[in-house]
Amino acid sequence: MSAEIAAPRSQRIDPKYVRGPKSRSSFEMLAWLFMRLSGVVLVVLIFGHLIANLLTGTGINALSFGFVAGKWASPIWQFWDLALLWLAMLHGTNGVRTIINDYAEKHATRAWLKGVLYVSTIFIIVLGSLVIFTFDPCVVNSPLPQC
Template identity: 75%
Template sequence: MTAQIDAPRAKRIDPKYNRARKSRNNFEMMAWLFMRLSGVVLVVLIFGHLISNLLVGQGVHAIDFGFVAGKWASPLWQIWDLTMLWLAMLHGTNGVRTIINDYAEKDRTRFWLKTVLYVVAAFTVLLGTMVIFTFDPCISETFAKSLPLQCGAGA
């Protein structure tokens, strides 16, 4: 006697759990592939960032305003940090989007959670990009005079 095993997709899925709409594009596959590739690139970018900041030179004690100003004077480090920012935000946003799709049961809840996610991610990427490209290491004399008082280093 043999047992009959149904094909995995032979049973009808309860409609409340069937959220997958048929689409002609492969967005989810591309998102999955992006997560793997961006993860590999991020590991290289992050270790390069950590090595240049912590192991080369005086280590963590040398990181201050002047260190960042000197580093961002080079277009290489601007592009490096910008790439790291963009990839990390896109990677994290895609991961949270997947979690929202998995755990938010109502379409309306899923829509609003993803809307908030995309707005916050876009704001963070925009703000970070502006900081990297508009960073001015030449501070005004008025601000320079008050800097030691603000930092608690004394006058």
């Protein structure tokens, strides 16, 4: 029942609290800065996206394959959506990364969770970018007039 009680004032520090080697890079600072800058840009991008899709024309009823095809015919919307994809993914990933850092208590748990996070982020960014760049509206039996 009784626990081992260490001698007081022995200059000991619980190993749990011993900090790892000092990080030389400014990665955490850049990540912090990126969160703030991307956040501001995302507000503009997201509201632009919502207004263009939902408030102009007939709103939600106009959304279809053809609507997206029409938007991506313009390089401005291609760039807009690409920026939205990249910034939202990186902003979100960095946010989840800090949440994992804050809540995971074991080093192994942290490494696994972050591994899964990074793999899925890369997958979605690559897939999304491919779709935007290689999008072809003329699928088989396309009803679109330009095909």
